[in-house]
Amino acid sequence: MNIAIKKDQWINLAIIAVVLWFIWFASSHFDEYTIRILNNIAIFIILAASYNLINGVTGQFSLEPNGFVAIGAYVTALLLVTPEAKLYQYAIVDPYPFVMTLHANFVTALLLAGTFSALLALCLSFPVFRVRGDYLAIVTLGFGFIIKILAINNPEVTNGSLGLNDIPEFSNLYWTGGIAIIAVIVVLNIVNSKFGRAMKAVRDDEDAATAMGVNTFKAKTLAFCTSAFFEGVGGGLLAALLTSISPDLFDFFFTFQLLIIIVLGGLGSTTGAIIGTVLVIGGSEWMRFLDEPMKFLSYETTAMPGMRMVVFSLILIFIMLFAREGIMGKRELKDLFKSKKKGDK
C-alpha cells in the first residue's frame, strides 16, 4: 500500500516536471500567438477545474463563473493600474479618492481578488443552500447580471462601460501555468479528502448523505467558495493578460464556454476538465472560420456573436442527449491506468 502511494506521488511529480518543462520550452520557443492561446488554456484550466468542483463533483448546477471572474478581474485591475494611468482613464466621472490610493503587487492583488470572490460566494450560499440546490442556477445567473449592472452604474470605481485600461501585463506562461498547476493540485486534494467524499455523497443522493450525518450545507458551501476563489484568481490573471477589461467581457457566454468544457470533459473529472479546456479553447480557435468578425478568442467581442455559438450549443445538447458521460466520465487519469492494468491481467 505504502509503495503504491509513493509510486503515485512519483508519477505526479513527473507530470508536474513535464508540464513545467513544457512551460519553459513554450515561453522561449513558441511565437506570440501560440503563447497567447496557451495562456488562455492555462487560465481556463484554473476556471474549469474549480467550476467542476461545484457542478461536477458536488452536482449543484451553478452558473456563477462570469460574475466571480468579473469581480476578480476588477479587483486585480484596480489594484494594479498605476495612479498616473488611473488619472486620465476616468472619463465619465472622477473616481472616489480611495480608488486612486489602491495599489498592490501582483500576488497580493490575485489573492485579494480570490478572497473577495470567495467571501461573496459565502454570502450567496446562505440564501441559496438553505433550500434545495435548484435555485442556485437562477441566483448565480442573476448574480452575473447584477455584477454587470453594478460595474456599469458605478463609474466612480469601475469607469462604467468604458472599463479599465492599461493594466500592467503581468500574466505570462509561468504565472498562468504555475497557478493552473496549484489550482489542479488543490482541487484534486479537496476531491480526495473527507470534504470531497461529502461533496460526492451530496451529488449522488442528498437525502442519504444527510442521513449518514454529512453536513450537506457545509459541503456545498465549501465547494462553492473554493470555486469562487479560483475564479477570482483566474479573473485577475485574465485582466493582467488582456490589459483592458470592460463589463461586456464577462457576459453569460463566458460561463457557457466553461459549461461546455466541463460537460465535454466529463462532469466530475478534473482530468476531463483539463482535456475539455484544451479541446474547447483550441477548437474555438480552429472554428473561427465559422464567424469571421469575431476577434481573438470569442470573449473579446460580444458585438457579433455568431455561428460558433450555435455550434457550441448544439454540441452541448448533443453530449447531454447521447454521451452524457463526456470524455472521461467521473474518472481521473490514474483510474484509466488502473482499469488498463486489470484488463491486462
Next chain:
Amino acid sequence: MDVTIFMQQMINGFSLGSMYALIAIGYTMVYGVLRLINFAHGDIMMVGGFLGYFGIAVLGLPFAAAVLLAVVGSALLGMASDRIAYRPLRSAPKISLLITAIGISFFLENSFNVFFGGVPRAFPVPPYMEKMVEVSGLMMPVSAILVPVVTVILLVIILWVLFKTKYGMAIRALAFDVDTVNLMGIDANRIITLVFGMGSALAAVGGIFWAVNYPSVEPMMGVLVGLKAFAAAVVGGIGSVGGAVIGGLIIGFTEVVVVAFFPELGGYKDAFAFVFLILILLFKPTGILGLDFEKSRF
C-alpha cells in the same frame, strides 16, 4: 405627489407585472411537473415576439392573426423542445436536464442572432393599440389596458383547465407522482408535452405584449425577462399559478414605482427581481402563497 401621475404609474406597473405574470406561469407549471427550471422559456417568449413581427411585417397578417401564429408557433416549439431534448432525459440526473435547458436557450438566442441579426427590429404596432384613451382623467394607450385584461382572461382559462378538466387533473396529479400517474393509465409524457405547449403559448402572448410595449424585437430580449419571471414565480410560490401572477405583479410594480419616484436608482431596475428572489429565499423559501411544494400543487 400628483394623483394622476401616481395612477398612471400604477397602471404601468400593472401592465408590466401582467407581462411578467404571463411568462412566470409557464415557469411555474413546468417546474410543477418536471422540477425543471426551463431556461429556454424566456427565449420561447422571444420567438413568440419574432413570430408576431414576421406575421405582421413580412406576411402582412392582421394583428389578431399574427398573435395566433405566434401562439401556435411557440406552443409547437415548446412541445418540440420537450419532445426532442427533455423527454430522453426523464430518468437522467437533474443536472443533465438543466444543462440541456441552458443549451436550448443558448441555441435559440444565437441562431436568431445569426439568422436575423442582433439589431432590434421595430415592431409594427397596429395604430389602434397606440391610441390614447381617457379613463376618468387618465390618458393611456389602449395596450396598457389590454395587457392586464387579456392576462386576467388567460388566467381564468388556465385555472379552468387545471381545476375543471380531466387534463388539468392529470397535470395536478403529475406534479405529485409521475410513476403513479403512469400506472393509472395516463400517458405522462403526453401531459408533460401539453404543459410545455400551454406555458409556451402564454409566453408567446407575453412576448407579443412586450414587443408592443417597447415596440421592438431582438434575439436577447427574452434573457432578462425570463430570469425576472422565474424570480417572480419563486417570490409568489413556485408551483402555484396564482403565486406566479402575484409575484409577477409585485416585481412589475416595484420596477415601475421605484424608477418613477427614485430616478437615481433607474440603472439598478434590472436588479430588483433578484434582490426579491434572494430575500424570499432567505426568509420564506416557499414564496408568498406559502405553498409547501411537497404537499400542495397549483
